[in-house]
Amino acid sequence: MVNEKYKKMLSGKSVIRELAEYATARGKEIGYENVFDFSLGNPSVPCPKGYTEAVIKMHKEKDPMAIHGYSPSPGNPFVRETVAKSLRNRFDLPYETKHIFMSSGAAGAIAHAIRLVTEPGDEVIGFAPFFPEYRPYVNDSGAELKVVPARFEDFQINFDALLEMLNPKVMAVLINTPNNPSGVFYTKETLTRLSDILREKEKEYEHEIFLISDEPYREIIFDGKAYEYPSKYYANTISCYSFSKSLSLPGERIGYVAVNPAAKDADILADMCTQISRGIGHNCPAATAQLGVAEVIDEVSDISVYETNRNLLYDAFTRLGFTTVKPDGTFYILVKALEEDAVAFCNKAKDYDLIFVPADNFGAPGYFRVAYCIDTEKVRRTIPVLEKFVEEIYR
Amino acid sequence: MVNEKYKKMLSGKSVIRELAEYATARGKEIGYENVFDFSLGNPSVPCPKGYTEAVIKMHKEKDPMAIHGYSPSPGNPFVRETVAKSLRNRFDLPYETKHIFMSSGAAGAIAHAIRLVTEPGDEVIGFAPFFPEYRPYVNDSGAELKVVPARFEDFQINFDALLEMLNPKVMAVLINTPNNPSGVFYTKETLTRLSDILREKEKEYEHEIFLISDEPYREIIFDGKAYEYPSKYYANTISCYSFSKSLSLPGERIGYVAVNPAAKDADILADMCTQISRGIGHNCPAATAQLGVAEVIDEVSDISVYETNRNLLYDAFTRLGFTTVKPDGTFYILVKALEEDAVAFCNKAKDYDLIFVPADNFGAPGYFRVAYCIDTEKVRRTIPVLEKFVEEIYR
Numbered sequence: 145m146v147n148e149k150y151k152k153m154l155s156g157k158s159v160i161r162e163l164a165e166y167a168t169a170r171g172k173e174i175g176y177e178n179v180f181d182f183s184l185g186n187p188s189v190p191c192p193k194g195y196t197e198a199v200i201k202m203h204k205e206k207d208p209m210a211i212h213g214y215s216p217s218p219g220n221p222f223v224r225e226t227v228a229k230s231l232r233n234r235f236d237l238p239y240e241t242k243h244i245f246m247s248s249g250a251a252g253a254i255a256h257a258i259r260l261v262t263e264p265g266d267e268v269i270g271f272a273p274f275f276p277e278y279r280p281y282v283n284d285s286g287a288e289l290k291v292v293p294a295r296f297e298d299f300q301i302n303f304d305a306l307l308e309m310l311n312p313k314v315m316a317v318l319i320n321t322p323n324n325p326s327g328v329f330y331t332k333e334t335l336t337r338l339s340d341i342l343r344e345k346e347k348e349y350e351h352e353i354f355l356i357s358d359e360p361y362r363e364i365i366f367d368g369k370a371y372e373y374p375s376k377y378y379a380n381t382i383s384c385y386s387f388s389k390s391l392s393l394p395g396e397r398i399g400y401v402a403v404n405p406a407a408k409d410a411d412i413l414a415d416m417c418t419q420i421s422r423g424i425g426h427n428c429p430a431a432t433a434q435l436g437v438a439e440v441i442d443e444v445s446d447i448s449v450y451e452t453n454r455n456l457l458y459d460a461f462t463r464l465g466f467t468t469v470k471p472d473g474t475f476y477i478l479v480k481a482l483e484e485d486a487v488a489f490c491n492k493a494k495d496y497d498l499i500f501v502p503a504d505n506f507g508a509p510g511y512f513r514v515a516y517c518i519d520t521e522k523v524r525r526t527i528p529v530l531e532k533f534v535e536e537i538y539r
Numbered sequence: 540m541v542n543e544k545y546k547k548m549l550s551g552k553s554v555i556r557e558l559a560e561y562a563t564a565r566g567k568e569i570g571y572e573n574v575f576d577f578s579l580g581n582p583s584v585p586c587p588k589g590y591t592e593a594v595i596k597m598h599k600e601k602d603p604m605a606i607h608g609y610s611p612s613p614g615n616p617f618v619r620e621t622v623a624k625s626l627r628n629r630f631d632l633p634y635e636t637k638h639i640f641m642s643s644g645a646a647g648a649i650a651h652a653i654r655l656v657t658e659p660g661d662e663v664i665g666f667a668p669f670f671p672e673y674r675p676y677v678n679d680s681g682a683e684l685k686v687v688p689a690r691f692e693d694f695q696i697n698f699d700a701l702l703e704m705l706n707p708k709v710m711a712v713l714i715n716t717p718n719n720p721s722g723v724f725y726t727k728e729t730l731t732r733l734s735d736i737l738r739e740k741e742k743e744y745e746h747e748i749f750l751i752s753d754e755p756y757r758e759i760i761f762d763g764k765a766y767e768y769p770s771k772y773y774a775n776t777i778s779c780y781s782f783s784k785s786l787s788l789p790g791e792r793i794g795y796v797a798v799n800p801a802a803k804d805a806d807i808l809a810d811m812c813t814q815i816s817r818g819i820g821h822n823c824p825a826a827t828a829q830l831g832v833a834e835v836i837d838e839v840s841d842i843s844v845y846e847t848n849r850n851l852l853y854d855a856f857t858r859l860g861f862t863t864v865k866p867d868g869t870f871y872i873l874v875k876a877l878e879e880d881a882v883a884f885c886n887k888a889k890d891y892d893l894i895f896v897p898a899d900n901f902g903a904p905g906y907f908r909v910a911y912c913i914d915t916e917k918v919r920r921t922i923p924v925l926e927k928f929v930e931e932i933y934r
Contacts, residue, residue, distance in 0.1 A: 145656060145746045146656055146747070146803065146804050146808070147654060147655055147656060147657065147658055147811070148658070150654065150655065150811045150815055151804075151807070151811060153814040154807060154810055154811060154814060186608055186609055188604070189604075190603035190604055191603045191607055196598050196599075199594070199598050199827075200595050200598050203591050203595050204591075208586045208591060208787065209581075209583070209584075209585055209787065211790070212586055212789065212790045212791055213790050214579075214581055214790055248643070248820070248821045251820040252820045252821050254820055255818075255820025255821070259542060259545065260541065260542055260545065261540060261541055261542060262540075262542065263542055280814075280817040281817075281818070281820050283818065284818025284819060315540050352540050352541070392603065392604065392607060393607045394607065394608060395606070395607045395609055395610050395823075395825065395826025395827070396607055396825045396827065397823060397825055397826075398825075412546070412549060413541070415549055416541075416542070416546060416548075419545045419675075420545055422548075422672060422675040422676075422679075423675045423676070423678065423679025424650055424819040424820075425643070425646040425647045425648075425649055425650025425651070425819075426643045426650070426792070426819070428790075428792060429792070429825070430790065430791045430824070430827075430828050431790025431792075432791065432825075432827075432828075433825050433827075
């Protein structure tokens with residue numbers, strides 16, 4: 145018999161996807177260059193040339209059976225060691241091959257990490273604003289997602305609310321820095337305080353509370369700032385990474401879980417991920433994509449366009465009187481709508497072919513997300529349209 | 540806190556993997572050419588040249604953002620339509636794009652299919668001998684796997700046992716034809732009788748019983764025989780496919796779910812798969828692998844070596860007095876050990892560097908599996924060693 149839960153989920157279509165589909169359809173009517181489509185977080189810069197060259201070279205020169213053979217369940221050992229080495233060098237933590245599990249993007253990494261450190265019925269704490277897909281990741285594991293409300297003034301952590309929500313059923317805390325949708329990253333102060341609280345509660349509850357750190361935007365940081373790596377602050381950290389954004393390879397579905405070498409059971413957690421994979425029927429990312437990213441492990445796509453776009457949009461939104469927080473990175477900005485109902489606001493913006501995503505599902509009602517992974521030229525053309533929209537509708 | 544279930548699973552290491560690791564280690568001692576390693580089902584012939592050429596061409600000529608961008612959750616629509624068209628032409632069933640969901644190999648396809656048509660607590664019936672990973676696929680969905688004992692004389696279905704095990708909690712029946720580990724495929728008679736029984740029970744129980752058909756070896760058929768496609772016999776069929784074996788691309792993790800267009804809810808089942816993916820944190824196979832297989836959709840690697848190997852081994856085993864059934868396809872043969880305990884038998888064979896897998900976990904105690912996806916030259920060199928082993932230990 146057909147499963148009812150998944151059947152019902154069909155009616156809950158993703159707002160982002162609906163808007164992206166609308167933008168595409170509208171583009172067919174009036175030319176896509178005239179649609180100011182800020183709906184999707186699809187990178188707008190190509191992957192590094194080195195990736196393309198590596199893929200071509202391996203297909204030309206290597207034995208097909210060697211490159212297309214089964215990868216061991218936790219990933220190609222050479223690729224895992226390459227990831228471990230890169231993390232060692234960058235963050236000065238003693239990662240080894242055994243701490244790395246190659247996953248199908250950050251989505252796969254998070255889904256594994258949650259199952260790794262929770263049992264059905266446990267609680268996982270997340271923080272608004274948050275990527276809406278955290279809900280299905282947590283729900284499907286049998287754990288329950290509890291969301292700490294946003295601290296809208298700076299999108300750091302609302303610690304009072306966190307302290308109220310912590311209880312012995314909490315086995316994991318899920319953060320995302322820099323953040324989708326706000327673009328803000330957690331400061332040294334935020335991570336220090338969060339770690340202190342979690343360590344204290346671990347003692348009080350007499351069990352570990354794992355920090356699951358979702359970091360696909362780790363490389364996309366602006367203003368020359370330094371990224372604060374959560375695992376440096378808290379030993380029981382599982383970092384979840386994706387090459388989708390840093391290398392502009394979202395379709396290749398490749399990322400990893402990196403277990404802090406000082407975490408409880410650090411030596412077996414990546415191995416346990418392979419047991420989780422068996423049950424959900426997925427093993428590794430594609431063997432050739434693993435080999436490809438290993439060749440460019442410390443490279444990043446040319447992301448300067450995102451910073452330019454951030455500057456243009458942040459200036460425009462603030463000049464026009466919008467409330468927002470300047471993003472530290474990513475390619476998102478979260479902005480307060482000019483009326484209480486962000487859905488209504490975004491619908492009105494659609495009449496001007498401005499496609500913004502209401503952030504209700506991100507835990508930020510009244511706000512909208514702007515994904516500026518698009519050409520700068522289009523961002524420039526957006527600004528007068530935005531001005532006109534605000535002038536005509538809200539002045 | 541670390542999940543206990545997955546931690547415990549670590550101790551239950553795969554027998555196949557342990558033997559494969561032993562064979563590799565032994566190969567380092569005496570030269571791998573001297574180890575008669577029949578442990579792993581890793582294809583031993585290269586992928587079609589057209590796949591390699593297609594991958595090189597797309598990386599050389601196409602816009603990286605176009606080939607590496609996010610694929611829609613159910614898969615690239617062009618690739619889905621290519622699959623649907625190929626199935627239409629080959630099996631004369633009116634598949635459309637909407638019936639196809641691209642998955643991470645057959646493992647991903649089966650894990651999705653089980654969740655699609657069961658609720659936790661439901662029963663899924665499988666048939667010995669069976670691929671041991673069916674257990675974690677079913678267990679993790681919350682359903683329960685019940686296994687119909689093998690009909691050892693021909694590895695068709697033991698219908699008396701099936702009829703005893705059918706009950707209203709059974710929502711799905713999981714078959715694998717041609718079969719890993721027996722190499723036998725289900726005949727017209729078997730599929731007709733199975734379908735008749737299931738249709739009758741659907742009426743009696745007043746709910747659908749879906750047939751989940753695992754078909755990664757569908758293309759590897761010997762003696763010029765015709766493959767009987769289960770979906771032709773039974774409308775409520777979900778075919779689970781992988782390109783791992785037919786195109787020798789196991790590391791690329793690509794396959795699909797194909798819903799029979801006449802199945803209950805056929806129009807939404809593939810879409811429901813995308814909802815399942817959200818919860819398990821995996822979406823599509825790699826975008827470039829999808830595009831690659833679409834270019835060679837109706838090709839098959841040169842699999843003649845498998846038939847040659849089958850002939851050599853079947854003749855040798857029968858000549859030496861072993862009990863077995865002649866495989867119709869795949870690259871496996873299932874053979875009765877010369878003593879009751881197949882584990883003991885395989886351990887003794889190891890002393891001759893003959894690496895066979897005891898089939899207890901496959902639901903065939905007393906039997907062992909021989910994976911003959913290796914060079915024919917090595918198969919030829921195996922036979923005198925096998926003779927010597929039998930002569931010295933069992934005569």
